[in-house]
Amino acid sequence: MPQIQMQTADQVRAFLDDNNPESFTLLDVRQKWEYEGDHIPGATLIPLVELPDRLHEVERDKQVIVYCASGGRSMAASNLLEGDGFPHITNMVGGIMSWNGLISFGPMELDLIGFTGKETSEEVLLKAYAMEANLQQFYLERADMAESLERIELFMELAGFEDRHKDTLFALYTKILGSEVDRDTFENAALESRGLAIEGGMAISAFLDRYPDAFDNDQGVLQLASMIEAQALDYYLRCAVRAEDEESRVVLKTLAREEKAHLKVLGKFMNKRDQ
Incomplete structure (x- = not known):
């Protein structure tokens, strides 16, 4: 079962600096108007509300780094990717607010709803x-x-x-x-x-x-x-x-x-x- 990695904005920044852009997908799951206002260079925009229908646009064999405003929507998106079998997923804790040096709010992660796969x-x-x-x-x-x-x-x-x-x-x-x-x-x-x-x-x-x-x-x-x-x-x-x-x-x-x-x-x- 793939595991979702949690990384801070600084860790993601270091990863982006050290790796070829062709080797990963930086995925922004905010709304279009949020993306147009400010986004990390090189990020691909697929809003969370559209992601279930656009999973085919994300390359499965690459590391997928997901971010939003503060980390909640990106965690929900990461869970969707994991559930669909994507093997390499990273959620950027704190979102673009942390990337910009601001204090972020909200949850670091949103867990699955108590589902283990063993329920009747x-x-x-x-x-x-x-x-x-x-x-x-x-x-x-x-x-x-x-x-x-x-x-x-x-x-x-x-x-x-x-x-x-x-x-x-x-x-x-x-x-x-x-x-x-x-x-x-x-x-x-x-x-x-x-x-x-x-x-x-x-x-x-x-x-x-x-x-x-x-x-x-x-x-x-x-x-x-x-x-x-x-x-x-x-x-x-x-x-x-x-x-x-x-x-x-x-x-x-x-x-x-x-x-x-x-x-x-x-x-x-x-x-x-x-x-």
């Missing part, structure tokens, strides 16, 4: 349901805090996506068990697994409490949402590979495709930075 189908679905419930709650809270009708509609639309995912997961769970399951019982069991299924290695509320100023505007919230959605996509793709039956595999791949669609919606709004 039932355990996978419980974790996935808890993940969707957490994310839905996050979107509903952001809708309550939004100051424009457009943003309220965006977060409510995203919350609706998660509601449909929850219905799909519950239906698959009952089919796998082969018996009727009370929805409340299922939800309670899923929420008990929440500690193993939290996004970014911690509950979203705890994450925001730790970094109260990092995501205090709409753009920051959208960036955080893109990290979480990318993790959900990675999770479903990994689960699909290990699914025990074809029906489960099809459902998980469908959920993965929908997460890709969510990322595109987020990307559209992230590009509306002046609104």
Whole structure:
């Protein structure tokens, strides 16, 4: 299994100085307007929200060094690359803020959502349901805090996506068990697994409490949402590979495709930075 290397901006700078540019790919996963404002010379731009559809543009036999603004989106991107079998991946801790000598905020890394590959189908679905419930709650809270009708509609639309995912997961769970399951019982069991299924290695509320100023505007919230959605996509793709039956595999791949669609919606709004 490939391992993601963590390197500081100084370590990456030394690597770039000592190696032929043809031997590696420097990948910027921020939005286009961020890249145009400032980027590391020689970097290739593929925004995180577009990466799942553009993995074929990244050369697999080269070292891939990924960076963003502060290290969160690049870690989510690194996980996607790892899950797709890329063998040599480096995440630049602290992002371009550290590269420029500024103090960066946010997480050094966002871990996978408690997936080891050894879970039963039932355990996978419980974790996935808890993940969707957490994310839905996050979107509903952001809708309550939004100051424009457009943003309220965006977060409510995203919350609706998660509601449909929850219905799909519950239906698959009952089919796998082969018996009727009370929805409340299922939800309670899923929420008990929440500690193993939290996004970014911690509950979203705890994450925001730790970094109260990092995501205090709409753009920051959208960036955080893109990290979480990318993790959900990675999770479903990994689960699909290990699914025990074809029906489960099809459902998980469908959920993965929908997460890709969510990322595109987020990307559209992230590009509306002046609104």
